[in-house]
Amino acid sequence: MSKVAVLGAGSWGTALSIVLADNGHDVRLWTHRADQADTINSTHKNEKYLEIMIPKQIKAYDDLAKAVEDVSAVVVVVPSSAIRDVCAKLNNYISSNITIVHASKGIEPESLKRISEMMSEEMSNYLYEDIVVLSGPSHAEEVGKRQPTTVTVSSLNENNAEIIQDLFINEAFRVYTSPDILGVELGGALKNIIALGAGISDGLGYGDNAKAALITRGLAEIARLGTSLGANPLTFLGLPGVGDLIVTCTSVHSRNWRAGNLLGKGRKLEEVLDQMGMVVEGVRTTKAAHQFAEKQQIEMPITKGLYNILFEDEKPKTVVDQLMSRSKREEMDDLAELLSKKYS
Ligand SMILES: NC(=O)C1=CN([C@@H]2O[C@H](COP(=O)(O)OP(=O)(O)OC[C@H]3O[C@@H](n4cnc5c(N)ncnc54)[C@H](O)[C@@H]3O)[C@@H](O)[C@H]2O)C=CC1
Numbered sequence: 001m002s003k004v005a006v007l008g009a010g011s012w013g014t015a016l017s018i019v020l021a022d023n024g025h026d027v028r029l030w031t032h033r034a035d036q037a038d039t040i041n042s043t044h045k046n047e048k049y050l051e052i053m054i055p056k057q058i059k060a061y062d063d064l065a066k067a068v069e070d071v072s073a074v075v076v077v078v079p080s081s082a083i084r085d086v087c088a089k090l091n092n093y094i095s096s097n098i099t100i101v102h103a104s105k106g107i108e109p110e111s112l113k114r115i116s117e118m119m120s121e122e123m124s125n126y127l128y129e130d131i132v133v134l135s136g137p138s139h140a141e142e143v144g145k146r147q148p149t150t151v152t153v154s155s156l157n158e159n160n161a162e163i164i165q166d167l168f169i170n171e172a173f174r175v176y177t178s179p180d181i182l183g184v185e186l187g188g189a190l191k192n193i194i195a196l197g198a199g200i201s202d203g204l205g206y207g208d209n210a211k212a213a214l215i216t217r218g219l220a221e222i223a224r225l226g227t228s229l230g231a232n233p234l235t236f237l238g239l240p241g242v243g244d245l246i247v248t249c250t251s252v253h254s255r256n257w258r259a260g261n262l263l264g265k266g267r268k269l270e271e272v273l274d275q276m277g278m279v280v281e282g283v284r285t286t287k288a289a290h291q292f293a294e295k296q297q298i299e300m301p302i303t304k305g306l307y308n309i310l311f312e313d314e315k316p317k318t319v320v321d322q323l324m325s326r327s328k329r330e331e332m333d334d335l336a337e338l339l340s341k342k343y344s
């Protein structure tokens with residue numbers, strides 16, 4: 001049994017705490033809100049985020065120093081916009097012998113950094129090489145109910161990835177490892193852009209053909225950006241790639257899909273985000289990916305269309321018309337070239 005701190009008591013932090021508690025670990029769930037910690041400890045519920053009873057061995061804390069005291073592992077699972085703030089504070093209390101994994105999904109606009117890069121910049125006590133990511137098709141609502149789920153953990157430090165694999169794996173939560181942290185983080189972050197698009201498509205009243213097209217051509221965009229940075233293209237065919245893309249584009253649990261759906265029905269972004277009350281990572285990541293694509297001249301027409309809807313007030317229907325009337329091309333031209341470069 002290990003002592004583990006989970007930082008971030010939203011849907012995903014709560015669900016991951018339940019997996020850890022089921023595995024017999026002593027779990028400290030940290031929230032920055034004292035009232036939420038009190039409610040979790042007295043009612044064993046976190047109703048705003050997950051409609052499920054929380055095992056009694058999960059103790060909530062609002063004091064970060066106490067939450068991470070004597071732990072052997074820390075799971076960081078706050079929204080990407082809070083990563084720097086939380087990790088800068090965490091740096092005051094941890095040493096390099098603690099294994100750190102994050103389960104957040106996003107890319108920072110302007111800096112275009114991934115979560116593990118932001119974390120290592122904020123944690124002088126910690127090396128980028130040692131950080132682990134956990135990602136894959138895994139909605140909190142289903143994980144909380146112990147429904148079969150598969151994820152991938154990745155780190156440049158193989159030993160750390162295996163420590164995290166052992167910590168989480170059980171008969172309902174199967175954990176694979178991968179050495180490609182770049183691909184695993186990018187797959188998890190970029191699929192949220194396409195999920196917003198899939199929600200918009202459904203909100204406009206389009207059918208399964210349109211959604212299948214978005215998923216497939218979205219995967220091409222993810223692979224194009226990812227491989228340009230050095231990710232293994234095969235990672236995007238695995239759980240953190242197409243697996244997560246499918247679940248987020250097709251599940252009613254997805255906040256990105258739900259936000260997109262409301263946008264497709266004509267609602268304004270601010271109104272939609274207010275109504276969601278939970279993080280919709282795809283909005284921020286669309287901005288970052290669009291900035292990256294412009295800077296590096298990478299063709300990402302779906303991402304550009306999404307950017308125009310979210311930040312330039314373009315009508316969703318206009319964007320669909322633009323995507324459908326692009327000039328003719330061969331389906332696999334640049335992707336085939338990327339694959340042949342990697343494996344020739
Ligand atoms: N919900 C899910 O099924 C999954 C979520 N994720 C990722 O996990 C991350 C967190 O998502 P959720 O838990 O779903 O979000 P959520 O919206 O359910 O909860 C976010 C939590 O973070 C807390 N928070 C916000 N700002 C904070 C700050 N500055 N300091 C400390 N805590 C802060 C909020 O109070 C809230 O408890 C996101 O990057 C998301 O993409 C990944 C896989 C599955």
Ligand SMILES: O=C(CO)COP(=O)(O)O
Pocket residue numbers: 105136137138139192195244247248253254255256257279280281
């Ligand atoms: O990443 C997720 C599932 O794997 C969660 O997606 P949403 O943030 O869209 O709910």
